[in-house]
Amino acid sequence: MSRHNSYSLLRKIRYNLGRSRYLIDLTGRVISGPLDEKEAILVFGTPRSGTTWLMEILETLPDYKSIFEPFRKGWYPEVQKLNIDTNRPYVYYKDPHPQLKEYLTKVFRGDVICRAPRYRFTLRIIYKRLFARKPLVKFTRANRLMPWIANNFQVKGIFFIIRHPCATIASQLETGIVGYLSNNKPFQEIMPSKEMVLSSISRIRELRDNEELIRKLKTIETQEEVLAAIWCIDNYIPLYYQRAFNWHTIVYESLVLNPEEELKKMFSYINEKIPEEAYSKTRTPSFTTHERKYVGTPKQLVKWREKLSEKQIKNILKVVYWFGLDFYTENPEPDYNACLLYTSDAADELDGVD
Numbered sequence: 001m002s003r004h005n006s007y008s009l010l011r012k013i014r015y016n017l018g019r020s021r022y023l024i025d026l027t028g029r030v031i032s033g034p035l036d037e038k039e040a041i042l043v044f045g046t047p048r049s050g051t052t053w054l055m056e057i058l059e060t061l062p063d064y065k066s067i068f069e070p071f072r073k074g075w076y077p078e079v080q081k082l083n084i085d086t087n088r089p090y091v092y093y094k095d096p097h098p099q100l101k102e103y104l105t106k107v108f109r110g111d112v113i114c115r116a117p118r119y120r121f122t123l124r125i126i127y128k129r130l131f132a133r134k135p136l137v138k139f140t141r142a143n144r145l146m147p148w149i150a151n152n153f154q155v156k157g158i159f160f161i162i163r164h165p166c167a168t169i170a171s172q173l174e175t176g177i178v179g180y181l182s183n184n185k186p187f188q189e190i191m192p193s194k195e196m197v198l199s200s201i202s203r204i205r206e207l208r209d210n211e212e213l214i215r216k217l218k219t220i221e222t223q224e225e226v227l228a229a230i231w232c233i234d235n236y237i238p239l240y241y242q243r244a245f246n247w248h249t250i251v252y253e254s255l256v257l258n259p260e261e262e263l264k265k266m267f268s269y270i271n272e273k274i275p276e277e278a279y280s281k282t283r284t285p286s287f288t289t290h291e292r293k294y295v296g297t298p299k300q301l302v303k304w305r306e307k308l309s310e311k312q313i314k315n316i317l318k319v320v321y322w323f324g325l326d327f328y329t330e331n332p333e334p335d336y337n338a339c340l341l342y343t344s345d346a347a348d349e350l351d352g353v354d
Contacts, residue, residue, distance in 0.1 A: 044160045
């Protein structure tokens with residue numbers, strides 16, 4: 001069989017599997033009815049930060065089924081109708097946005113069905129897609145929306161995962177997956193520009209008045225610097241508010257090195273017993289993992305040193321330091337205490353979370 005014919009066959013198989021998953025989810029909506037939004041568990045993180053891995057660990061809970069990337073255009077046509085930047089949505093936590101609230105309510109209730117569902121095609125998972133009644137929603141575009149969501153929805157738990165910027169960006173450069181899509185069909189992944197960074201930061205109330213930071217961001221030129229700026233904005237907002245809102249921050253590196261300890265904290269946060277399968281999931285690559293070598297081992301934390309040049313590493317960390325997120329350095333592990341205790345004085349002085 002020629003390479004062209006093999007590629008065509010592979011595309012047909014993928015299409016048919018995707019169509020089958022979509023029909024299974026439609027059937028599940030009819031069988032189970034609306035999901036219990038108050039039991040929703042939400043997972044947030046940047047692209048290539050371990051969100052799918054974390055989602056699969058949490059999906060070992062009985063009666064939970066995943067909802068994958070509800071801000072991805074093409075997969076969810078309804079999201080295109082929102083008056084919002086779906087690549088990196090942001091609304092200040094106190095500002096109303098009825099249209100967005102209505103959309104996410106539908107997502108959490110299972111009323112919006114993904115046109116290209118992503119999950120492992122096993123009998124156990126298929127059974128859960130048909131009969132599970134609780135939503136587990138994974139986002140890689142909505143970190144900047146976390147305070148707004150936390151302020152507008154009563155859910156069971158919100159998890160935020162953060163990973164070393166060099167590791168995250170090395171994976172983004174290698175895979176091309178950065179969470180930015182073109183404006184027109186087929187909505188393909190695109191590399192963001194400096195102009196996109198500056199445009200987005202001008203709308204973010206927590207950062208837009210930082211003239212020194214914006215002056216520095218105007219000097220960035222390389223792709224890794226642009227991705228570093230995006231990584232910083234994506235993680236700055238959740239860290240800024242992590243003491244003001246009740247979400248659970250997970251450091252990727254600690255989950256790799258201390259899985260049992262992290263599982264205890266995770267499941268205690270949502271008042272659930274740890275499913276036995278969760279332990280094995282900490283040693284299993286997620287279905288979106290591109291390189292499976294060293295998964296679940298300390299070597300997983302240093303692969304980025306082989307993929308990035310010394311200059312790229314310096315460029316990334318330079319931008320990270322501009323944002324004051326200097327708990328990450330050239331070391332593979334962060335200063336855990338500084339990361340988990342990071343917050344803004346302004347966030348500590350919030351005049352009440354509505």
